[in-house]
Amino acid sequence: MSQQPKEQSLPNGLSLSWSGKEGVLRAFAERTPAGKPALVERYGFKEPDGRLFWGDNLAVMDALLAQEAESFDLIYIDPPFATGDDFSVKLSVGEKGKRPKHPASWSDVQAYHDKWEGASFWSMMYARLLRVHGLLSPTGTLFLHCDHRTDWVLRGMLEEIFGAGQVINQIVWHYTGGGRSKRRISRKYDTIFWVAKGPSWTFHLDEIRVPYKASSGFAKGGITSAAGKKYMPHPDGTPVDDVWDIPIVNPMSRERWDYPTQKPERLLERILRLASSPGDKVADFFCGSGTTLAVAQSLGRRWVGCDQGHWSMHTLRKRLLCREEPASLEVYRVQQTTTPTGPLKVVAKLSERDGSFQVSLEHVEWVGPTALPDDVLALVQAPLDLVDAWTVGSTPNEGIFQGDWYAGRTRDDRTLSPETPWFAVWEGSEVCVRVYDLLGGCTEVVLPLK
Numbered sequence: 001m002s003q004q005p006k007e008q009s010l011p012n013g014l015s016l017s018w019s020g021k022e023g024v025l026r027a028f029a030e031r032t033p034a035g036k037p038a039l040v041e042r043y044g045f046k047e048p049d050g051r052l053f054w055g056d057n058l059a060v061m062d063a064l065l066a067q068e069a070e071s072f073d074l075i076y077i078d079p080p081f082a083t084g085d086d087f088s089v090k091l092s093v094g095e096k097g098k099r100p101k102h103p104a105s106w107s108d109v110q111a112y113h114d115k116w117e118g119a120s121f122w123s124m125m126y127a128r129l130l131r132v133h134g135l136l137s138p139t140g141t142l143f144l145h146c147d148h149r150t151d152w153v154l155r156g157m158l159e160e161i162f163g164a165g166q167v168i169n170q171i172v173w174h175y176t177g178g179g180r181s182k183r184r185i186s187r188k189y190d191t192i193f194w195v196a197k198g199p200s201w202t203f204h205l206d207e208i209r210v211p212y213k214a215s216s217g218f219a220k221g222g223i224t225s226a227a228g229k230k231y232m233p234h235p236d237g238t239p240v241d242d243v244w245d246i247p248i249v250n251p252m253s254r255e256r257w258d259y260p261t262q263k264p265e266r267l268l269e270r271i272l273r274l275a276s277s278p279g280d281k282v283a284d285f286f287c288g289s290g291t292t293l294a295v296a297q298s299l300g301r302r303w304v305g306c307d308q309g310h311w312s313m314h315t316l317r318k319r320l321l322c323r324e325e326p327a328s329l330e331v332y333r334v335q336q337t338t339t340p341t342g343p344l345k346v347v348a349k350l351s352e353r354d355g356s357f358q359v360s361l362e363h364v365e366w367v368g369p370t371a372l373p374d375d376v377l378a379l380v381q382a383p384l385d386l387v388d389a390w391t392v393g394s395t396p397n398e399g400i401f402q403g404d405w406y407a408g409r410t411r412d413d414r415t416l417s418p419e420t421p422w423f424a425v426w427e428g429s430e431v432c433v434r435v436y437d438l439l440g441g442c443t444e445v446v447l448p449l450k
């Protein structure tokens with residue numbers, strides 16, 4: 001079967017083993033066709049630019065393997081790095097975007113966990129890499145982002161699953177900024193393995209040339225070899241090598257979405273330009289704040305994103321919908337979970353005028369079940385400060401919410417209108433209002449049309 005990985009061994013008699021590996025291989029070989037993910041939200045009326053999957057990427061990839069095996073042109077993954085930490089959400093409250101000092105113990109503000117028992121991290125990664133391999137097209141490639149904690153083992157997994165020699169490049173992403181160590185040379189690079197499924201792959205080196213250094217003599221007039229051959233500079237600059245100097249997303253950066261471990265768009269832009277073409281199908285199964293998806297949207301690639309965190313989904317909706325040209329997108333869930341009751345009491349009003357109508361938020365109040373911590377509460381100066389985004393659409397039909405209007409607080413624009421524009425036409429007899437609070441939870445109210 002073409003979805004099976006290559007021979008399960010490394011070259012020259014080496015082998016990779018840990019407790020749990022056999023179970024991962026067995027579960028992959030014996031997996032049963034996964035249930036189809038349920039479409040739960042849709043924004044925009046045209047063919048979707050991309051799809052978001054909310055849930056464990058293992059189940060998502062199994063479902064995609066049943067329908068879309070060997071169809072992805074580029075997959076980038078930036079999984080947890082096995083840091084032993086929990087990553088919390090960096091909250092901003094209301095119009096001023098003030099930041100509380102929330103206690104780390106408060107579980108509602110966790111973005112994701114990165115603590116692993118025994119060899120569980122290796123099993124988690126191996127299970128996912130087997131599936132990524134199955135999803136890639138014959139000319140597709142994977143970019144696996146990791147660091148010194150795990151790169152030495154992950155490289156072995158890649159050689160094993162994709163076959164010896166299939167790692168095209170081991171890219172060093174070098175950055176500056178952040179703290180300096182007093183005990184050792186500061187660690188300032190991540191590793192990105194670029195791996196091919198087959199013998200050929202998309203490779204657009206000219207797309208990612210960088211300008212020559214101002215001091216470059218070659219850039220000024222070219223160079224003549226001893227044999228008299230003249231080499232001239234390329235108008236777009238020099239080709240990059242495998243060490244990439246790209247700044248991290250700094251605290252003041254305009255592209256910042258306040259998602260922990262968010263990667264810079266420049267990095268993803270370079271990857272997507274290098275190894276995909278317009279119209280290609282690109283995926284990120286640990287997509288976090290959606291850097292890959294936002295760049296794919298800008299570059300005209302079709303995209304698929306997956307994350308299991310609710311804060312990630314909240315950020316993704318905002319990042320992809322609060323753009324000059326909002327993306328059209330679909331949201332799927334893999335597990336049948338019931339949406340928890342939102343923590344807000346929302347009073348919304350529907351006004352009608354000459355056949356048009358408008359929705360306004362009249363009152364918003366935090367009713368729990370968890371109380372807001374005091375330091376967050378202290379920053380709430382008006383009821384609307386409790387709201388981070390809201391959307392208006394048609395009542396879920398067969399479980400699908402069709403969003404017609406969406407507004408969210410972004411770094412550039414913290415204001416949030418309490419009213420929608422006037423809608424001239426509306427399909428259906430009800431309007432569904434979904435209000436996302438400052439922790440990303442969702443409260444829904446339904447308003448009947450008269």
Ligand SMILES: C[S@@+](CC[C@H](N)C(=O)[O-])C[C@H]1O[C@@H](n2cnc3c(N)ncnc32)[C@H](O)[C@@H]1O
Binds near residue numbers: 056080286287
């Ligand atoms: C390092 S972050 C990705 C950051 C992302 N590259 C960005 O630029 O924002 C890793 C992400 O993987 C997600 N994640 C971890 N395990 C997962 C799983 N089994 N299924 C889906 N998502 C997972 C976490 O919720 C987290 O958002």
